[in-house]
Amino acid sequence: xxxxxxxxxxxxxxxxxxxxxxxxxxxxxxxxxxxxxxxxxxxxxxxxxxxxxxxxxxxxxxxxxxxxxxxxxxxxxxxxxxxxxxxxxxxxxxxxxxxxxxxxxx
Amino acid sequence: xxxxxxxxxxxxxxxxxxxxxxxxxxxxxxxxxxxxxxxxxxxxxxxxxxxxxxxxxxxxxxxxxxxxxxxxxxxxxxxxxxxxxxxxxxxxxxxxxxxxxxxxxx
DNA sequence: TTGACATATTGAAATTAATCGATATAATTA
DNA sequence: TAATTATATCGATTAATTTCAATATGTCAA
Numbered sequence: 001x002x003x004x005x006x007x008x009x010x011x012x013x014x015x016x017x018x019x020x021x022x023x024x025x026x027x028x029x030x031x032x033x034x035x036x037x038x039x040x041x042x043x044x045x046x047x048x049x050x051x052x053x054x055x056x057x058x059x060x061x062x063x064x065x066x067x068x069x070x071x072x073x074x075x076x077x078x079x080x081x082x083x084x085x086x087x088x089x090x091x092x093x094x095x096x097x098x099x100x101x102x103x104x105x106x
Numbered sequence: 107x108x109x110x111x112x113x114x115x116x117x118x119x120x121x122x123x124x125x126x127x128x129x130x131x132x133x134x135x136x137x138x139x140x141x142x143x144x145x146x147x148x149x150x151x152x153x154x155x156x157x158x159x160x161x162x163x164x165x166x167x168x169x170x171x172x173x174x175x176x177x178x179x180x181x182x183x184x185x186x187x188x189x190x191x192x193x194x195x196x197x198x199x200x201x202x203x204x205x206x207x208x209x210x211x212x
Numbered sequence: 213t214t215g216a217c218a219t220a221t222t223g224a225a226a227t228t229a230a231t232c233g234a235t236a237t238a239a240t241t242a
Numbered sequence: 243t244a245a246t247t248a249t250a251t252c253g254a255t256t257a258a259t260t261t262c263a264a265t266a267t268g269t270c271a272a
């Protein structure tokens with residue numbers, strides 16, 4: 001647990017928004033699924049692709065890719081590569097750990 | 107609750123250290139009390155003066171004064187002015203609120 | 213194996229944060 | 243009232259972050 005680095009990652013509106021979107025991926029992304037390759041079940045179990053998150057954010061591809069890897073670096077999200085896609089989902093275990101850090105150690 | 111601003115304030119080692127020092131002010135500051143003006147009871151009830159925190163941090167007076175007002179701005183600490191001194195103590199209520207934000211809203 | 217697509221990385225410009233010394237303000241004391 | 247002390251604010255410099263366009267890498271499909 002490196003709290004400074006963690007707080008820096010959380011200090012950005014877009015990164016925080018991504019975390020909130022990923023809390024309920026079906027609600028925020030299912031309407032964007034056009035192809036057959038991904039379905040609602042995948043959104044929850046495997047995660048959401050970089051391109052869906054990028055479209056929703058309106059920011060550039062490179063920025064969103066970087067933001068996701070920052071979130072992954074502090075373990076707030078987990079990534080799964082399948083073929084040419086990378087799917088991101090929340091790491092609920094880490095989020096619970098942070099809540100407990102706040103309650104007990106800060 | 108403005109989480110971005112809060113996380114920015116927490117994204118600094120010195121500011122986080124100040125919060126931790128203030129968790130147990132007697133332990134961290136009582137050995138620095140030379141004059142009679144402040145005693146151990148005051149440290150807990152009223153708070154710790156800017157100059158004690160500054161000495162312990164080793165940083166400049168202006169930096170520490172600014173850091174303390176940033177912490178106060180997001181309500182992580184409360185300030186009390188008595189004469190020419192300003193005493194700072196933790197705002198435990200706010201800290202509990204943040205812990206709950208993490209557990210429920212992030 | 214070539215072309216197209218998804219993602220990652222790099223390099224650069226603009227913005228924001230960290231930090232200090234100098235100075236201002238406010239309270240105390242001689 | 244003048245000198246001293248504690249804290250706050252200002253202005254400047256350096257360092258870090260944000261964000262993009264361009265490019266590289268990796269994968270799939272024809």
